Amino acid sequence: MADITPDLTKVVLDPALAEKLRTAQDFIVSRPRISIRLRFMVSLALCFCLCALAALVNWTYLHQVRSRLLLLGTTESVAFDLEQARRFEKDFFLYGTNLDDAVRYAESAAARLQSETPQISEAAKPGEMLAVAGHLREYRRLLAYCQAMARARILDPSRRQAIEASLRQQGSTVTALVEGLTSRERNTVTHMLKVSETLPMVLLIALLVLFVLISYFFTEALLNPIRRFQAYTRRIAEGDFTLIRPARTYRDEFSDLALAVNRMLADLQATQQRCVEAGKLAAVGTITSGIAHEINNPLNNISLTTEALMEDFKTMSDEKKWNFLQDIYFETERASEIVKSLLDFTRMEKIERVPLDVGGVILSTQRLLQNEMTLNGVTFECDLPPDVPQIKGAENQLRQVFLNLFINAIHAMPRGGALRVKANLHEEERVCVEVQDQGEGIPPEVLPHVFDPFFTTKEPGKGTGLGLSVSLSIIKRHGGDIQVESEPGKGTTFHVCLPRADRA
Amino acid sequence: MTTERRVLVLDDEPIVGDRLKDAFEKEGLEVEVFRDSSQAMERLKEQAFGVLVTDMKMSGPSGMDVLRFVKEKNPSTSVIVITGYATIETNYEAQALGADHFVPKPFKMKDLVKLVLNAF
Numbered sequence: 001m002a003d004i005t006p007d008l009t010k011v012v013l014d015p016a017l018a019e020k021l022r023t024a025q026d027f028i029v030s031r032p033r034i035s036i037r038l039r040f041m042v043s044l045a046l047c048f049c050l051c052a053l054a055a056l057v058n059w060t061y062l063h064q065v066r067s068r069l070l071l072l073g074t075t076e077s078v079a080f081d082l083e084q085a086r087r088f089e090k091d092f093f094l095y096g097t098n099l100d101d102a103v104r105y106a107e108s109a110a111a112r113l114q115s116e117t118p119q120i121s122e123a124a125k126p127g128e129m130l131a132v133a134g135h136l137r138e139y140r141r142l143l144a145y146c147q148a149m150a151r152a153r154i155l156d157p158s159r160r161q162a163i164e165a166s167l168r169q170q171g172s173t174v175t176a177l178v179e180g181l182t183s184r185e186r187n188t189v190t191h192m193l194k195v196s197e198t199l200p201m202v203l204l205i206a207l208l209v210l211f212v213l214i215s216y217f218f219t220e221a222l223l224n225p226i227r228r229f230q231a232y233t234r235r236i237a238e239g240d241f242t243l244i245r246p247a248r249t250y251r252d253e254f255s256d257l258a259l260a261v262n263r264m265l266a267d268l269q270a271t272q273q274r275c276v277e278a279g280k281l282a283a284v285g286t287i288t289s290g291i292a293h294e295i296n297n298p299l300n301n302i303s304l305t306t307e308a309l310m311e312d313f314k315t316m317s318d319e320k321k322w323n324f325l326q327d328i329y330f331e332t333e334r335a336s337e338i339v340k341s342l343l344d345f346t347r348m349e350k351i352e353r354v355p356l357d358v359g360g361v362i363l364s365t366q367r368l369l370q371n372e373m374t375l376n377g378v379t380f381e382c383d384l385p386p387d388v389p390q391i392k393g394a395e396n397q398l399r400q401v402f403l404n405l406f407i408n409a410i411h412a413m414p415r416g417g418a419l420r421v422k423a424n425l426h427e428e429e430r431v432c433v434e435v436q437d438q439g440e441g442i443p444p445e446v447l448p449h450v451f452d453p454f455f456t457t458k459e460p461g462k463g464t465g466l467g468l469s470v471s472l473s474i475i476k477r478h479g480g481d482i483q484v485e486s487e488p489g490k491g492t493t494f495h496v497c498l499p500r501a502d503r504a
Numbered sequence: 505m506t507t508e509r510r511v512l513v514l515d516d517e518p519i520v521g522d523r524l525k526d527a528f529e530k531e532g533l534e535v536e537v538f539r540d541s542s543q544a545m546e547r548l549k550e551q552a553f554g555v556l557v558t559d560m561k562m563s564g565p566s567g568m569d570v571l572r573f574v575k576e577k578n579p580s581t582s583v584i585v586i587t588g589y590a591t592i593e594t595n596y597e598a599q600a601l602g603a604d605h606f607v608p609k610p611f612k613m614k615d616l617v618k619l620v621l622n623a624f
Contacts, residue, residue, distance in 0.1 A: 303611070
C-alpha cells in the first residue's frame with residue numbers, strides 16, 4: 001500500500017505568504033551581479049598592476065642610468081683618445097716621431113664621436129656637439145697637413161711653429177669641451193645613482209598606502225553586509241520574522257544569503273502559524289478535558305443522590321428527602337456555573353476598547369465588593385496617583401479581572417486584613433497595578449500553577465479554578481501581563497501591567 | 505484488628521462520601537469517610553481495610569499516591585478507583601499501580617456496591 005503519511009518536514013506556505021516571499025526575492029535579484037569573488041580578483045589584479053607599474057618605473061630609471069653610464073664611458077674614451085693624440089702630437093714636435101700615432105688616435109676619437117653622436121647630443125648643450133666636431137675636424141686637418149708635409153719633407157720652421165700653435169689651441173679647446181661634457185655627465189650619473197637608491201623605497205611606500213586603501217575598501221564591502229546580517233539575525237532571534245529586503249546596487253553572494261534567509265523566514269512564519277493553531281487546538285483540548293472532569297463531579301453527585309432517593313423513597317424521612325433534593329438543586333447550579341465560566345473563558349468576541357482610567361475601574365470594583373469586605377473585616381487601601389496615564393481596554397472585562405483578584409484577596413484573609421491596591425507608571429511605557437493581600441500566601445510549589453485553568457486550592461463547589469486563567473487571558477489580549485509574587489505567611493501580590501493608551 | 509467488612513472512602517466531594525456511607529452501611533459494612541488524602545493515609549497506616557474506594561484528583565497527595573501507598577503497605581486491600589477524569593491513560597496507570605477496579609464518574613451506586621461486596 002502506498003505510503004500516504006504526510007511529509008511533516010516539508011513546510012507548505014499559504015498563498016499570501018508565498019506571494020510575499022516571491023516579491024521579496026525578486027527585489028533582491030533584480031540588479032546586475034558583481035560577485036565578491038570578482039571584486040576580490042579585481043582588487044588583486046589592481047594590486048598586481050600597481051606592483052608591475054612600480055617595477056616598470058624602477059626598471060626604466062635604471063635603464064636610463066645604464067645608458068648614461070655607457071655614455072660616460074664613451075666620452076671618457078674620446079677624451080682618452082684625444083689625450084693620446086695630443087701626446088703623440090707633442091712628441092712629433094719635440095722628436096719628430098709618432099705623427100702617425102697622433103693621427104690614428106685623433107681619427108679614433110673622431111670615429112667614436114661620430115658613431116655616438118646621437119647619444120652624446122642628448123647630454124650635450126645645444127651647439128656643443130657641433131663645436132666639438134668642428135674643432136676636432138680642424139685639429140685633424142692640421143695633423144693631416146703635418147703628415148703630408150712630413151712625408152714630402154717640406155716643413156719649414158716658421159710654418160711649423162704656426163701649425164704647432166694652431167694644433168695646440170685646437171687640441172686644448174676640444175679637450176676642454178669634451179672634459180666639460182664628461183664631468184657634467186659624471187655629475188648627472190652620480191645624481192641618478194643616488195636617486196635610484198631611494199626610488200624603490202618611495203615606490204614601496206606608495207604601494208603600501210595604495211594597498212592599505214584597496215584592502216580597506218574591499219573589507220568594508222565585505223563587512224558592511226556582514227554587519228547588516230548580524231542585525232537581521234538579532235531581529236529574528238527576538239521573534240521578528242519579517243522578510244529582509246537589503247537594498248544594494250549590485251547583487252552578489254550576500255544576495256544569495258539573503259535569499260536563503262528569506263526562505264528560512266517564510267518557513268519560520270508558516271511554522272509559527274502552525275504552532276499557534278496547534279496551541280489553540282491544545283488549549284481547546286485542555287479545556288474540553290477539563291470541562292469533562294469538572295462537570296462529571298456535579299453529575300455524579302446528582303446521579304448518586306437521585307438513585308438513593310429513588311431507592312429509599314418509601315422509607316426515607318421527609319427531612320432527608322428534602323436535604324437530598326436541595327443537594328441535587330445545588331449541584332445543578334454548580335454545573336451551570338462551570339459552564340458559564342467556561343463560556344467566559346472561550347469568548348472570542350472583539351470588544352470595543354476605549355481609553356480608560358485604571359483608577360476608575362478599581363474604585364467601581366471596590367464598590368461592588370464593599371459588603372463582602374466589611375463582612376470579612378477587610379480594609380481597602382488604595383494609592384491611585386492622578387498622573388498615571390490612561391490605558392486602552394474594555395471596562396467590563398477589566399472590572400472582571402480586578403473583581404477576581406479582589407475576591408481572591410478577600411478569601412485569602414478569612415480573619416480580615418488590608419487589601420492594598422497601588423497604581424503607577426512603569427518605565428514610561430506601562431501602567432502597573434499592584435493588588436496585595438496579607439493572607440496565608442501561596443506555597444512555592446503551587447505558585448507556578450495558579451494561572452492554570454481549573455486549578456484551585458479550594459474545596460469542591462467553591463470556585464471553578466478558572467478565575468485567574470480567565471483574568472490572565474483578558475489581560476494578555478489587552479497587550480499586558482500578570483505576575484504574582486507570594487510568600488507563605490506573608491501574603492500575596494499580583495502585578496497587573498497594561499500598555500498606556502497613548503503609545504499602544 | 506480485623507479488616508472484615510471495613511471500607512475506607514476517600515473523595516473530596518462531601519456528597520459522594522455521604523451517599524457511599526449510607527449505601528455501604530446498609531449492606532452491613534463498616535465505613536470510614538475521608539475528604540483529605542493525607543488524613544486518609546494516616547488512617548490507613550494504623551488500620552487495615554478490606555476495601556479502599558478513592559477519587560483520583562484531590563489537593564495534596566493524589567489518588568495515585570494513595571493507591572501506591574496502600575498496595576505497598578497492605579496489598580490485600582482491594583482498591584476501587586472512582587474518577588471524573590476517566591481517560592485510557594489514567595485507567596492504564598491505575599491498573600499498573602495495582603488498582604482492582606476503575607469506575608468512571610458518574611456511576612450507579614448499585615454497581616459500586618456490587619463491586620465492593622465482591623471484593624470481600
